[in-house]
Amino acid sequence: MLHVIILLPFLLGVLMLMIRQNLRFHMGWMVLPLPAALFLYFLTRIPLIRAGDNILDSFTWMPSLGIDITLILDGLSLIFVLLITGIGALVVLYSIYYLQKHTDGIRQFYIYLLMFMGAMLGVVLSDNLMVLYGFWELTSISSFLLIAFWHRRERSRYGAMKSMLITVFGGLAMFAGFNLLYVMTGTYSIREIVAQAGTLTANAMFVPAMLLILLGAFTKSAQFPFHIWLPDAMEAPTPVSAYLHSATMVKAGIYLVARLTPLFAGQSEWFWLVSLTGLFTLIYGSFQAIRQTDLKALLAYSTISQLGLIMSLLGLGSAAAFFAGTEEAVFYSMATSAALFHLINHAVFKGSLFMVVGIIDHETGTRDLRKLGGLMSLMPVTFSVAVIGAFSMAGLPPFSGFLSKEMFFTSVLNIREFDLLSSGFWMQFFPVIAWLASVFTFVYSMILVFKTFGGKLQEAKLDKAPHEAPLGLLLSPVMLISLAVVFAFFPDLVSVPLIEPAMASIHNGLLAPGTNFGVSIHFWHGWTPEIFMTLGVIAAGTLLFKGYSRLRVLDREASGRNPLNRMYDGSLQLLEKGSRRLTDAYMTGSNRHYLLYIFSFLIIALLAVLVREPGISLGMEHYAPLSFYEAVVVAIMLLAAFAVPFAKSRVNAILFTGAVGYMVTLLFVLFRAPDLALTQMIIETVSVILFLLCFRYLPKLKKQKEPLRFKLPNLIIALGVGITVTLIALAAMGSSPFKPISEFFLKESYSQAGGKNVVNVILVDFRGFDTLFEIMVLGIASLAIYGLIHLRMEADLPQRQRDKVGSALTLRSNDVILQTMSKGIVLIILIFSLYLFFAGHHHPGGGFIGALMASAALVLMAIAFGMDWVRKALPVNYRLLTAVGLMVAILTASGSFVFGAPFLSHAFGHFHLPVLGDVELATAVLFDLGVYLAVVGVTMNIILSIGGDKQWNS
Known part of the structure; x- marks a missing residue:
């Protein structure tokens, strides 16, 4: 569920x-x-x-x-x-x-x-x-x-x-910290990790993991100094x-700290980092809130302050772990219950106050405190919600914020008795800082209410005539803030059903066997130190509220001069300048330079591994002898490859490159790999056409003689890459310490996946993840090509070049024989494409090969009749077809979740169908259908985008 x-x-x-x-x-x-x-x-x-x-x-x-x-x-x-x-x-x-x-x-x-x-x-x-x-x-x-x-x-x-x-x-x-925990425990389960907490503290990675996780929690929960984003x-x-x-x-950061408290509590580093960071954030946020003139900015800093309060309480509550099984554990765990109660209260009063500020902005057109005032009589309901929310935030009775603030005071007073590493003296500062922050909290709460709703109405400074908000806007904040009153008078509605079970989750195992956490929240505890602290907050806060505008340290204009913001902005500018300089150093605009970088790194890195790694052998003694036909094919392949750099035109270079690809196809045939041969043949055909379409946009090739010194690096890099790749291939064949995985595929292909064509079974079942991501990458690439072409503006090219390109795009074959024969040939190719798709699970073929075959048929029609004819004859949105194919593949892969199986698990079985008799049905065929549709969409989207850019024909 x-x-x-x-x-x-x-x-x-x-x-x-x-x-x-x-x-x-x-x-x-x-x-x-x-x-x-x-x-x-x-x-x-x-x-x-x-x-x-x-x-x-x-x-x-x-x-x-x-x-x-x-x-x-x-x-x-x-x-x-x-x-x-x-x-x-x-x-x-x-x-x-x-x-x-x-x-x-x-x-x-x-x-x-x-x-x-x-x-x-x-x-x-x-x-x-x-x-x-x-x-x-x-x-x-x-x-x-x-x-x-x-x-x-x-x-x-x-x-x-x-x-x-x-x-x-x-x-x-935080991600790095999680992985360190996994290295230490062998599991990612939080429950299992917490169960091993006692054995982890001596591990050298334990404290680094804790620090990294706290970094994630602090940034998410806007703790100082990461608060600047809020x-x-x-x-x-x-x-x-x-x-x-x-x-x-x-x-979320509060939740993470609470969830992992059972793991890290008991560590002095955890106690000091969480409690001190929270306490400093509390006083810093409350101090900065006073200096704001924008209501949302004031609430933003008040949120930072309140988050610091909750974080500090979780840190103080972790002291209970030092006294597991004793009464002191209950004594110190009260801070955790205070954190949970204030967590709820903060959501109630802060959510309603943000809505109040939205109403003020909505009805007056401004959030600037310097323009507001006198809204009490004009917006009475909004004013009432603001009073309850702000007074609850200030910790004033009779609202729920008062109860959690009293529990906060109790926690900081209790922590004075906790002497960790002879730090008893420093513990005395906790209640002092808490009290001072509470004074600031009182002041900004009063600013929020009385500077907005009290005083004189400044209607001339407002963009709208102020009036009460409609019922729809008031309903949510009224419903939310009413909980601040309900929870104040009936705190057991929260403490018993919610806080007590949460305490058991956080401090599970700290109490003696058979005992439970009992959270008791009351409105009045007598004349306690907490009450006197509250009275002091009210007295000092009132005096500060009356005179804060005259204090230079609270000058509001200083709020914009935050050094942390300047540090953030400066760091970004420094990174941008540095990255720009570095990028300009190697991004020269020359493809030759880029290839030199890539291939040089490839040669150095891989050859260094081959030379330094022990136990690598080339293992050439187990290879089969070279046959005459294989030698001929390889010789033709080498001749075609050598001819490419000496070609007089780009078309010849493309044809020579295609010849290399077709020779590879013959090698696959000689090696009895029909699936690979079919794939290579069709890809080579479509690639040659694609190259021709691309290269026709380029100007005529002009070759200039250059000194040998400019080509010598090219020769060195080319020889180096060839030698490196050859050595790696030989080393992979001769140095692998594992049994070939092909034996597993050959043995288990039919029994586990129901397919006799091992290649297709690998693509759609055993390595289905690879195929899924491959078609995703193809889809993204096709959309990128489409965008690069169709987002060009006509003004980017001179009129003469546009006319030239536009006329070129209307070119098509005038060969009547080709046009006549292609109609029949295309039908045969498409039928063969469907055969390859349906037969692929047991025989050579599959969705990928079938899709390429279908695309080749459509490309043939485009060559014979033109791109526009294909668009009109087959009005298919190939981008949408790609998306449909991806969706079919993803839904098929996700369907295994319904049966409680891992992602991309397939099923197959034999069924007796009318007329057809015994038939094997496999869910992998549905996944293959997604591959088929996606590949057809990708291929045709690229071909039609490059070969038929309609915007130049308009």
Whole structure:
């Protein structure tokens, strides 16, 4: 069931691609039911998770690499999936009224949003580290697309690129850390790795793995100094900010730290890095938030601050691992419960506050605090939501943020008793920094409310006459912020069903046997130090709020002079300049230079391996004797190859090259390899025609005599490549320590794949992955060729050259005999093509060869009657045919998932059919059909694009 849930957002996104965009209703109404339904489904799983039963869903994907798609729903992931789906539903509802129905790119907006939702669900449900990493990077890609939704704005593109570069950089570091864990444990399963935690701490790779993983978590969750991408990401539409940058994406790093706490907790490096990084991010973000004049920028830095708070709590909670099985473990684990509770509270109040800012921008036309004020009476509902959200963020009663902030104060006070490596003195600074950051949090929360809604209305500075938002825009923030009140008075709605199971997931094994985590959250605990800290925050925060504008250190103009941003921009400029200089040094525009680089490196690298590697022998004693016919074919091949550089024209050079290819075809015939011979023959035919089509655009070949010194390097490189490749081929035949794999294919071809043609079975079954990626590469190459030709502008060529090219394109054969015979010959070739396709599983042939044969038939018609005649006689969109072929191949390969088999697994069997009798049917034929369609589409798309560029005929 979990696999289906993850696929649903992606499937809905594909469905939205297939419907027309000019619907009578807003496209968001199509999206809304999915997150709402998923949220309700996960709510029904709460009793099961609370009872201690995790939901596990797994099937094999790449067993040889240890990569299985294993999904697990436990207490920790349950909190996150509820946030992803619940807030996702409210954000979609909000976006329906925020974005107009006919907004440019509205379809893409929801497709990207669904892609992100599915990726986030994959991150928090994946048990396999490689699968988690795949979804992790998909969140970066989809967030990049969402941030750049207003792609015509330079700042949107800048913010999207910034977030992509920083988060992907961290993701690659995290990927390296995951692989180090695999090297240490032999598994990618998080559960299995955590089970080996006690044996890993002494490994030299353990701390490097931890540092690399934390780098990924810190960049994703905008921890200092990687936070700089988050303020620029505010260029995204407000629904995106409310969803990605307050409730979901930025919480991915929080999730990763919480998920891997059982593995790394107990390490002093983990405690100090997580807690201090979080604490510094908390105070830095809160300080910077005060200095902002843009409401979304203020919320961006407040998000950074709150993420630091949650991260620091997870670090403080890891101290419980030092006291496993004792009462101190429960004492210090309270910080983790505070982190989880504040995680929920932050999603509630920050998501609603982003929506409030969107409403203000929507109804007034600005987010600039210097232009706002006096909106309290004009927007009373929006003001009420802002008050509840901001006061909850400031940790004021009677809202849920007050409870989690009190738990935060308790945690930093408790940590003073934790003496790690004689660091008791430094522990005293934790509550001091926490209190000071809370004062700043109070100040920016008050700025958000009273500088926006209080004071005097400045209507002259506003782009619109302010008024209350419509019900549709208010519904989502009102529903969301109401939870801040509900959770405050009824905290057990969260603590018992959600936080306690999550605590069991994070700190599993720390408690004595038979005991469970009991999370108790109350509104009033008496006159405790925490209460006095809160009163101090209110007093100091009020004074600072009244006079912060007069403090030079809080000068708002300084907010644009961020040294970290300058460092980022400078680094990019330095990289661009350096890469440009390096590229200019070797990208001279000369193909000869490029070939010299490539082949020189090939010779040096491979010959060095042959010389230095021990045990390599050429092994020529086991080769079969050379027959007379083989010697003749090789001699003709050599003569044709030697003739190429001395050809007087390009046409002759192409024909000599073709002769080499046809001699190779004869060698395959002599070696009794009919599949290879057929393939080589057809490819050579189509290639010769393709070369002729390409070369006719070039000017007439003019050969000039040059001194020998210019050709000597060419001779050296040519001889070197020939000798190197020959030696490698001989070494591969004589030095392999393994048995030839051909014996396995010959033995298992029919028993495992149901095919007697070993070559075709290898292509569509044993090595089907290779074939699938090959046709994908061919498809991309054909589209690239099509784009290069059809995106040219007429003005790029002089009129005389256009006329010359245009007239050349109308050329066709005037041979009546060729035109008459080709009609019958083409029919024979096409029938033979179908025979090769259907017979390929047991006899020479297959989808690839059959497709090339069909393409050769169409090329023959093009030669006889012209490209335009082929277009009119067969009005096929070959780009679409390529896509259909790829889709058939991918769907066939994915169909094995339905039966719980690995990707690209095939099945076959014998069936008794009427008239036909006993017939063998194999799913590999369907995959081969996709190959057939894709290759025909690719070949004809290239031929018709190069040989019939219609834009020059217009």
